Amino acid sequence: MGEPSLLARYRDPALLARLVGRLATLEPGRELSFMHVCGTHENAIAKNGLRGLLPPWLRVIAGPGCPVCVCPPADIDLAVQLALDHGAILATYGDMVHVPGRVSLAEARARGGDVRVVYGVADAVRVAGENPDRPTVLLAVGFETTACTTAAALEADPPPSFSMLLSHRLIPPALRALLAMEEIRTDGFLLPGHVLTVTGSRPYEPIAEESGLPMVVAGFEPVDILLGLLRLVEQALGEPRARGRVGNSYPRAVRREGNRRAVAAMERVFEPADARWRGLGSIPASGLRLRETYRGRDALERFAVDPDPDLPESLPGCLCAQVMVGLKEPEECGLFGAGCGPDTPRGPCMVSFEGTCRNRYLYQEQR
Amino acid sequence: MCLAFPMKLVQVEGPTGQVLEGGIRREVRLDLIEPEPRVGQYVLIHAGYAIQVLDEQEAQETLELIRQAYPELDEGADG
Amino acid sequence: MTDERVQLGHGSGGRLTHELIERLFLRHLDSPLLAPLGDAALLDAGPTRLALTTDSFVVSPLFFAGGDIGSLAVNGTVNDLAVSGALPRWLSLGLILEEGLPMETLERVVRSVARAAEVAGVQVVTGDTKVVERGKGDGLFINTAGVGLLRPGYPEGARAAGPGDALLVSGPLGDHGAVILAARSGVELSGPLVSDCAPVIDLVDGLFEAGVTPLFMRDPTRGGLAGVACDLAEQLRRGLVLDEAQIPLGPDVATLCDLLGTDPLQLACEGRVVALVGADEADRALAAWRGRPAGAGARRIGVLDDRRPGQVVLNTRFGGQRRVVRPAAELLPRIC
Numbered sequence: 213m214g215e216p217s218l219l220a221r222y223r224d225p226a227l228l229a230r231l232v233g234r235l236a237t238l239e240p241g242r243e244l245s246f247m248h249v250c251g252t253h254e255n256a257i258a259k260n261g262l263r264g265l266l267p268p269w270l271r272v273i274a275g276p277g278c279p280v281c282v283c284p285p286a287d288i289d290l291a292v293q294l295a296l297d298h299g300a301i302l303a304t305y306g307d308m309v310h311v312p313g314r315v316s317l318a319e320a321r322a323r324g325g326d327v328r329v330v331y332g333v334a335d336a337v338r339v340a341g342e343n344p345d346r347p348t349v350l351l352a353v354g355f356e357t358t359a360c361t362t363a364a365a366l367e368a369d370p371p372p373s374f375s376m377l378l379s380h381r382l383i384p385p386a387l388r389a390l391l392a393m394e395e396i397r398t399d400g401f402l403l404p405g406h407v408l409t410v411t412g413s414r415p416y417e418p419i420a421e422e423s424g425l426p427m428v429v430a431g432f433e434p435v436d437i438l439l440g441l442l443r444l445v446e447q448a449l450g451e452p453r454a455r456g457r458v459g460n461s462y463p464r465a466v467r468r469e470g471n472r473r474a475v476a477a478m479e480r481v482f483e484p485a486d487a488r489w490r491g492l493g494s495i496p497a498s499g500l501r502l503r504e505t506y507r508g509r510d511a512l513e514r515f516a517v518d519p520d521p522d523l524p525e526s527l528p529g530c531l532c533a534q535v536m537v538g539l540k541e542p543e544e545c546g547l548f549g550a551g552c553g554p555d556t557p558r559g560p561c562m563v564s565f566e567g568t569c570r571n572r573y574l575y576q577e578q579r
Numbered sequence: 580m581c582l583a584f585p586m587k588l589v590q591v592e593g594p595t596g597q598v599l600e601g602g603i604r605r606e607v608r609l610d611l612i613e614p615e616p617r618v619g620q621y622v623l624i625h626a627g628y629a630i631q632v633l634d635e636q637e638a639q640e641t642l643e644l645i646r647q648a649y650p651e652l653d654e655g656a657d658g
Numbered sequence: 659m660t661d662e663r664v665q666l667g668h669g670s671g672g673r674l675t676h677e678l679i680e681r682l683f684l685r686h687l688d689s690p691l692l693a694p695l696g697d698a699a700l701l702d703a704g705p706t707r708l709a710l711t712t713d714s715f716v717v718s719p720l721f722f723a724g725g726d727i728g729s730l731a732v733n734g735t736v737n738d739l740a741v742s743g744a745l746p747r748w749l750s751l752g753l754i755l756e757e758g759l760p761m762e763t764l765e766r767v768v769r770s771v772a773r774a775a776e777v778a779g780v781q782v783v784t785g786d787t788k789v790v791e792r793g794k795g796d797g798l799f800i801n802t803a804g805v806g807l808l809r810p811g812y813p814e815g816a817r818a819a820g821p822g823d824a825l826l827v828s829g830p831l832g833d834h835g836a837v838i839l840a841a842r843s844g845v846e847l848s849g850p851l852v853s854d855c856a857p858v859i860d861l862v863d864g865l866f867e868a869g870v871t872p873l874f875m876r877d878p879t880r881g882g883l884a885g886v887a888c889d890l891a892e893q894l895r896r897g898l899v900l901d902e903a904q905i906p907l908g909p910d911v912a913t914l915c916d917l918l919g920t921d922p923l924q925l926a927c928e929g930r931v932v933a934l935v936g937a938d939e940a941d942r943a944l945a946a947w948r949g950r951p952a953g954a955g956a957r958r959i960g961v962l963d964d965r966r967p968g969q970v971v972l973n974t975r976f977g978g979q980r981r982v983v984r985p986a987a988e989l990l991p992r993i994c
Binding site for chain 2: 251461
């Protein structure tokens with residue numbers, strides 16, 4: 213397999229057109245809507261204009277799949293505090309820089325905070341190594357895909373000056389929470405390919421079984437996404453007993469057992485903890501906390517700071533909470549395009565690269 | 580939140596390696612890869628870490644599945 | 659001047675400044691208009707109208723594959739004049755140096771300025787140097803202002819743009835932006851990718867010589883093609899439709915964008931021209947460009963239309979459609 217052809221096959225417009233054509237021949241006789249829970253899926257769909265290619269009876273809803281959107285403003289506030297009041301070097305992924313807490317990390321930097329954008333946790337550890345006399349703190353957001361890299365970095369014994377503000381979130385508990393929300397009507401879920409690359413599809417099997425809903429894990433190239441949707445539609449229209457299993461449309465990366473080494477690292481370093489999701493409230497066991505051995509790396513303990521429970525999660529009029537679970541479209545929010553835009557975001561859905569509102573605003577897929 | 584990209588592993592030195600795609604080369608952490616990473620494998624990279632070895636055979640099988648499940652897609656296609 | 663460093667005194671206007679000018683600047687920048695070292699350079703433009711532009715350069719790293727802050731400072735200003743329809747003639751060179759900058763670095767940059775000016779056929783005729791305390795500058799900042807002579811009859815001679823007019827680009831996009839992004843993201847360039855930093859005078863000349871009158875012309879620097887496209891749509895109050903499959907991108911630029919989650923349409927070019935020409939002139943314009951080495955990769959990438967005035971729409975290579983909007987403030991590496 214030559215180098216470019218690894219992805220080229222999954223970006224082949226001719227193959228995509230044939231998959232689209234195949235979808236168009238199906239006649240379900242009713243509307244079908246599927247929810248994805250991955251901002252990268254939303255970004256891929258929006259920037260390639262894929263929604264406009266789907267048949268009118270097929271709807272793809274963006275669920276709460278953006279770890280940046282769901283990061284509580286209280287966590288951002290703590291990061292700002294550590295940078296401004298405790299002299300810490302605050303390492304952050306680029307995605308978080310403009311997300312508003314009380315203020316954003318970009319504003320903290322403008323006010324003199326040492327905020328450094330890093331591409332990965334290893335970069336943050338390197339910064340700590342280069343600055344042994346000052347604390348370096350990483351604002352660690354991300355789902356399981358990123359959480360395993362955090363675990364690996366901690367097990368590699370980073371410099372003593374390194375600690376983290378943990379804000380990782382887990383997908384399966386969120387999925388259960390969505391399924392428990394009566395207002396949400398969906399015919400199935402498109403599962404995030406890279407989260408399941410790490411965890412495997414096994415953890416989702418009980419959820420598929422209990423809900424009886426079709427679930428298919430898909431990759432992120434246009435052909436991958438169409439394959440996933442096609443399979444979801446077929447499962448939705450097919451025999452009920454064909455459901456209850458997790459379909460794998462991304463076998464080149466996803467295996468049932470996932471990456472056991474990554475999962476083991478996460479289990480050694482973290483334990484589940486209840487966590488707040490911005491806009492969704494508290495979801496049991498949906499976050500990660502450091503195990504006893506690593507507790508010393510928790511910035512909350514090191515700096516003796518606590519998140520402010522009273523910090524309002526959204527501005528009046530902001531509908532991010534409902535947009536994030538597909539109950540409202542961005543256009544239904546009064547602030548969308550009227551004061552809330554990518555340069556002046558009022559809520560997380562607009563500022564995050566994977567936010568539903570931002571993708572709708574920037575790409576405005578034309579049907 | 581799943582921005583990950585496949586690149587070929589061209590060098591392995593303990594827990595770190597180098598990946599290459601065309602003229603783009605980067606250092607990558609290999610702490611999470613199982614089984615032991617081999618030069619020449621394609622790995623999926625997220626935030627500076629390799630999180631999975633891509634299975635070329637599986638990739639081929641997917642394309643084969645597409646052909647079998649949707650034979651009409653094969654018209655004029657070479658995959 | 660091996661181990662010497664820039665001192666605060668070099669910017670004070672006294673003896674050290676004078677020595678620096680004699681020993682370094684005059685040695686490399688040999689315009690007779692500069693030699694008198696007056697407060698202003700005295701220029702004879704005849705009866706021609708003038709174009710004036712200025713730009714500041716704060717790029718980090720100072721040296722990168724395919725160029726440096728010096729060549730960037732010359733070509734950036736030269737190109738702004740060229741795409742305005744002017745023949746670039748004279749540049750000013752303003753430097754802000756950080757105390758402690760190795761003199762060797764400064765000399766390397768000034769040599770690069772001289773070389774780029776020679777290639778572009780312009781002269782550096784006046785300049786200024788200031789020095790700030792250590793820690794107050796990123797090593798070296800440059801400002802260049804440039805004066806050019808406007809072509810007779812341009813741009814008034816150009817008709818108003820309308821539906822059907824074609825958008826052309828002279829070559830692959832984003833090479834410069836990709837090189838800088840790679841340098842700042844710890845990505846190594848092991849292949850042929852270098853900055854496209856170069857003067858575009860010859861490309862612009864090529865259009866006029868072929869009898870083409872550009873209706874809108876820009877060099878897509880900061881903000882990339884996306885910025886220029888939005889400027890065009892807004893200023894002309896027309897809709898612009900881009901064809902993604904036609905937009906030229908080098909393979910390494912595409913790979914880097916995939917790896918870092920960057921939109922290639924937002925990456926800067928420093929040696930390309932984006933021009934809107936009449937539908938009937940498009941083929942001639944492309945032939946003129948493709949006949950020149952700098953324009954070998956020229957393509958037609960878009961068309962003006964009447965729907966959605968002020969908006970830029972991209973027809974994706976998969977048959978979908980989505981908008982192109984003004985780029986975000988900074989390009990940030992993403993995990994999501």
